[in-house]
Amino acid sequence: MAPYRARVSDAGYVPPFPKGWYVVAGSDEVPGPELVALGAFGRDLVMGRDAAGEVRVTQDLCPHVGGLFSQGGRITDDCIVCPFHGWKFAADGACIEVPAGDSIPERARVRMWKVRERDGCIEVFHGRRGQVPDPDAEVFDRR
Numbered sequence: 820m821a822p823y824r825a826r827v828s829d830a831g832y833v834p835p836f837p838k839g840w841y842v843v844a845g846s847d848e849v850p851g852p853e854l855v856a857l858g859a860f861g862r863d864l865v866m867g868r869d870a871a872g873e874v875r876v877t878q879d880l881c882p883h884v885g886g887l888f889s890q891g892g893r894i895t896d897d898c899i900v901c902p903f904h905g906w907k908f909a910a911d912g913a914c915i916e917v918p919a920g921d922s923i924p925e926r927a928r929v930r931m932w933k934v935r936e937r938d939g940c941i942e943v944f945h946g947r948r949g950q951v952p953d954p955d956a957e958v959f960d961r962r
């Protein structure tokens with residue numbers, strides 16, 4: 820288990836960020852399927868690579884009972900898997916498996932952030948939920 824680190828959200832204040840793409844990490848900071856902690860937009864997030872090598876970014880908080888994905892979570896079978904009780908979340912954020920055999924809660928899902936990788940950098944789109952980013956917009960483009 821990873822040692823405790825100060826969480827970005829401990830500050831208690833989330834400043835506003837304009838809509839757009841932001842460089843959040845270097846490509847070499849996301850080596851594989853292990854979920855790596857990422858502080859961005861005043862939030863605690865995690866990032867990891869799926870089987871195709873695509874980077875996925877989501878919240879660092881499991882909706883089950885609040886386990887931290889950064890404490891040993893990984894991407895397996897193209898799903899984000901919580902290290903605590905094994906709940907699995909698909910690429911769209913929906914929970915698709917609860918290993919204990921319980922039924923899947925209807926609202927169990929995580930927020931998946933839109934990600935692109937260019938020139939050795941991981942870029943995340945910050946905008947309203949459901950907003951479709953221009954995939955060709957430059958970083959910090961505020962159109």
Ligand code: FES
Nearest residue numbers: 881883886901904
């Ligand atoms: S805290 Fe994530 S599955 Fe229980």
